[in-house]
Amino acid sequence: MKNSFRLAVLELYSGIGGMHYALKESGVDAEVVAAVDVNTTANEIYRHNFPATPLWSKTIECITLDEFNKLQFDMILMSPPCQPFTRIGLQGDISDPRTKSFLYILQLLPRLTKRPQFLLLENVKGFETSSARGSLVKTLKDCGYIYEEFLLSPTNLGIPNSRLRYFLIARTLPGKFSFPATSEILETFPDVATSESVPERPRPTSVSKQDQERQILYKLETPSELERKRSQNSDGSIRVLQEYLQEETELEDVGQFLLPPKTLLRYALVMDIVQPTCRRSVCFTKGYGHYVEGTGSVLQSCMNVEMEEAFRCLDSLSEEEKLKQLSKLRLRYFTPREIANLMGFPAHFGFPEKTSIKQQYRVLGNSLNVHVVARLIKLMVQ
Ligand SMILES: C[S@@+](CC[C@H](N)C(=O)[O-])C[C@H]1O[C@@H](n2cnc3c(N)ncnc32)[C@H](O)[C@@H]1O
Structure with a gap:
């Protein structure tokens, strides 16, 4: 009743x-x-x-x-x-x-x-x-x-x-x-x-003058896009991505989230790459994990390498060398759980066992x- x-x-x-x-x-x-x-x-x-x-x-x-x-x-x-x-x-x-x-x-x-x-x-x-x-x-x-x-x-x-x-x-x-x-x-x-x-932990990350001068356009980004990303990352009122990420040890098979070589070679210059310390990511859409361009950010999971270093002189390298250089970043997709975290789904939200990763990305991309x-x-x- x-x-x-x-x-x-x-x-x-x-x-x-x-x-x-x-x-x-x-x-x-x-x-x-x-x-x-x-x-x-x-x-x-x-x-x-x-x-x-x-x-x-x-x-x-x-x-x-x-x-x-x-x-x-x-x-x-x-x-x-x-x-x-x-x-x-x-x-x-x-x-x-x-x-x-x-x-x-x-x-x-x-x-x-x-x-x-x-x-x-x-x-x-x-x-x-x-x-x-x-x-x-x-x-x-x-x-x-x-x-x-x-x-x-x-x-x-x-x-x-x-x-x-x-x-x-x-x-x-x-x-x-x-x-x-x-x-x-x-x-x-x-x-x-x-x-x-x-949020509780806003620590403004000020980009030092030296860092700013070092920033070069190594990807296919316009200077204004780069500036926008930089200003988002230094906005202390936004949390850092780290708070929404899973520990790699928590992931059953982290390999399945790493970007495959073909994708790295083809799309490296147009992907939106973020680090755990960033305060931004782009909208995750239903094509995430399947199409790379414009469907959501990818995560640099190895922080021992500067992105700039990985992208340096990429054009002049052989495919094999290119791949070796880009692989150092360990670029991976956000997991469905991480996207669910960013979208505010509670920890107890889950998927039935038979739902494939692709289906999980699809339905999350359609949600709110x-x-x-x-x-x-x-x-x-x-
Ligand atoms: C934008 S999504 C909504 C997502 C939802 N708010 C969530 O949190 O997942 C639109 C949904 O409408 C459903 N839909 C589209 N046309 C429909 C119809 N004519 N009758 C019932 N459901 C429909 C789709 O299957 C899809 O799941």
């Missing part, structure tokens, strides 16, 4: 349950009454971690109004497919078939016998200029909601990972948010005094930063 104080939550496009973890972390007294997703692998992982949650393995558009009404939910948490809105994609927006289920939800909202009090949506940067966002905002206004939009990244909370995403939180009138609502898209948390998000969403849920409800 439903506890009358506990909020009933509908988790749409539930994937591996990033929203569910965020809900738990938010401390809001709530229970997921149904999670919906069509992806078999994601659903197996969801079930593995939330065996007691009703998981509907079907497409959203085949769920009837009646079935939704029966759930009596107070909150919707959802991350609709983002491919129709990605800046590098075709931006099919509402004409992309993958937006169909989202438009179906917008049609249902005014027809529900009891409208949910709260709604949170996550999507990629790019969604804010889409027609889908226009339809969402119109529906919310027509249904008597107030809303606030955000463009946030885990770096806003001192986490050394970029994952800039669009978020919208909404609640029904006459309720109001605890912060002054604006018509702007907020790029920081309204309630986060900077000191609150600063739990800490960022937890903070937004709290902000929406309080």
Whole structure:
């Protein structure tokens, strides 16, 4: 029987349950009454971690109004497919078939016998200029909601990972948010005094003048990219990557995460390489571990060698010599567990034994930063 104080939550496009973890972390007294997703692998992982949650393995558009009404939910948490809105994609927006289920939800909202009090949506940067966002905002206004939009990244909370995403939180009138609502898209948390998000161990790493002078463009990077990375690494309000890494002794087979020779030779100059002492990493996407370029950072796991030394005069070397030189860095992929750490998944989150590493990267790349969403849920409800 439903506890009358506990909020009933509908988790749409539930994937591996990033929203569910965020809900738990938010401390809001709530229970997921149904999670919906069509992806078999994601659903197996969801079930593995939330065996007691009703998981509907079907497409959203085949769920009837009646079935939704029966759930009596107070909150919707959802991350609709983002491919129709990605800046590098075709931006099919509402004409992309993958937006169909989202438009179906917008049609249902005014027809529900009891409208949910709260709604949170996550999507990629790019969604804010889409027609889908226009339809969402119109529906919310027509249904008597107030809303606030955000463009946030885990770096806003001192986490050394970029994952800039669009978020919208909404609640029904006459309720109001605890912060002054604006018509702007907020790029920081309204309630986060900077000191609150600063982690315990920020030690600003100042780059010495001598080091700066030694920095040369040995990779295919523009001077402004290099400068951006340097300034991120010296931002003491961000934690260091080391805090999110596994001990190599913890890894069953570290060899499987080392970059294979072919990849080293082909992509060394375009990879985003970070060290454990860095305060940054780029967004991990679903192609991580499979494609190298633009899918996430790789880690230099041997620190006895300067990166600059490994890349010196690379062009003039034979393939064999090149490989020998680059191998000294022991470049490896972040493990799925390390990516889960950066994305805020708790230590007890796990994968069923049969989930391959490739599948783990894929579902994590599709998921979200739990800490960022937890903070937004709290902000929406309080
Ligand atoms: C961006 S991911 C959401 C990830 C999720 N928040 C998580 O933490 O893993 C989108 C998810 O929507 C699911 N999906 C896409 N279209 C769907 C539909 N029409 N009905 C149900 N699920 C759908 C995909 O299988 C995918 O898992």
